[in-house]
Amino acid sequence: MTATEPATGTDLLDAVADLGAALRQSLEASTSTTASAAQLREAAAGIRAATAPLAALPRPYDKLPAVDDMARAVRVFNPVVGVGSGVAVPLDLRPDPAGGGVVARAALGQRYEGPPTFLHGGISALLMDQVLGHAAIAANRWGMTVGLDVRYRRPVPLHVTVRLAGRVAAIDGRRTTVVGTIAADDAPDVALVEATAVFVSPSPEVAARYFAGVRTASGEQVSGRVGTG
Numbered sequence: 422m423t424a425t426e427p428a429t430g431t432d433l434l435d436a437v438a439d440l441g442a443a444l445r446q447s448l449e450a451s452t453s454t455t456a457s458a459a460q461l462r463e464a465a466a467g468i469r470a471a472t473a474p475l476a477a478l479p480r481p482y483d484k485l486p487a488v489d490d491m492a493r494a495v496r497v498f499n500p501v502v503g504v505g506s507g508v509a510v511p512l513d514l515r516p517d518p519a520g521g522g523v524v525a526r527a528a529l530g531q532r533y534e535g536p537p538t539f540l541h542g543g544i545s546a547l548l549m550d551q552v553l554g555h556a557a558i559a560a561n562r563w564g565m566t567v568g569l570d571v572r573y574r575r576p577v578p579l580h581v582t583v584r585l586a587g588r589v590a591a592i593d594g595r596r597t598t599v600v601g602t603i604a605a606d607d608a609p610d611v612a613l614v615e616a617t618a619v620f621v622s623p624s625p626e627v628a629a630r631y632f633a634g635v636r637t638a639s640g641e642q643v644s645g646r647v648g649t650g
């Protein structure tokens with residue numbers, strides 16, 4: 422089991438993952454279709470009708486979903502790794518057998534397009550922030566991003582399996598510097614994107630201030646778990 426793998430195979434988690442997959446299929450279909458205006462309007466009406474019952478049962482944003490597992494850094498609606506998120510890939514990050522850090526493989530679809538047929542640069546930055554953040558967590562160095570430097574060496578092609586990797590490069594007090602790359606899976610040594618991020622673990626006082634109102638689904642405070650002295 423790894424940091425991004427959901428905790429249990431509960432029925433609710435299965436359903437959350439199923440809806441997430443359906444949303445992602447909808448987004449991909451909507452950005453890669455030649456359907457007519459009438460067909461698009463029919464799809465929009467169907468999606469609105471299908472999701473109206475969900476909007477009628479809102480979860481406050483400071484109450485974590487029941488399917489999250491903060492102890493294992495599993496956030497089910499995270500926009501990069503969350504199996505329940507419509508915008509997530511979702512990346513399946515694993516320990517990197519090639520020597521420390523974390524790695525994931527994915528083929529990115531048209532919903533992430535920037536230049537025609539290539540990945541949007543902002544999406545590359547988003548993915549790297551998450552991958553490098555998980556590399557820090559894997560080294561027991563949870564922190565918030567205070568800096569993210571992204572170098573775009575070559576465009577990242579869509580629909581081609583790429584390898585996203587990150588590893589801790591330096592530790593200094595509450596600061597953790599993490600480096601990583603996006604590369605074609607069949608040419609992992611040729612970086613298309615290089616990134617360096619600095620994460621800082623908030624002090625316990627700052628964590629208490631930021632996360633004071635945040636509760637798990639069972640009502641427990643989370644702030645004590647995210648501060649580092």
Ligand SMILES: CCCCCCCCCCCCCC(=O)SCCNC(=O)CCNC(=O)[C@H](O)C(C)(C)COP(=O)(O)OP(=O)(O)OC[C@H]1O[C@@H](n2cnc3c(N)ncnc32)[C@H](O)[C@@H]1OP(=O)(O)O
Nearest residue numbers: 494550551554555563565566567568595619621623624627
């Ligand atoms: C457990 C839960 C897990 C769930 C997560 C799952 C997903 C995970 C993946 C997530 C991926 C996505 C992640 C996201 O999206 S995180 C969201 C984006 N990031 C933020 O919003 C962070 C905003 N920044 C802050 O709130 C504060 O700066 C924090 C709280 C981080 C530190 O405020 P605090 O008051 O506590 O600390 P301090 O100010 O005394 O500083 C402490 C030390 O740090 C050094 N420093 C500060 N800034 C910089 C800098 N720019 N470069 C280099 N160094 C810097 C500073 O000099 C000092 O060093 P020193 O003087 O002691 O030597």
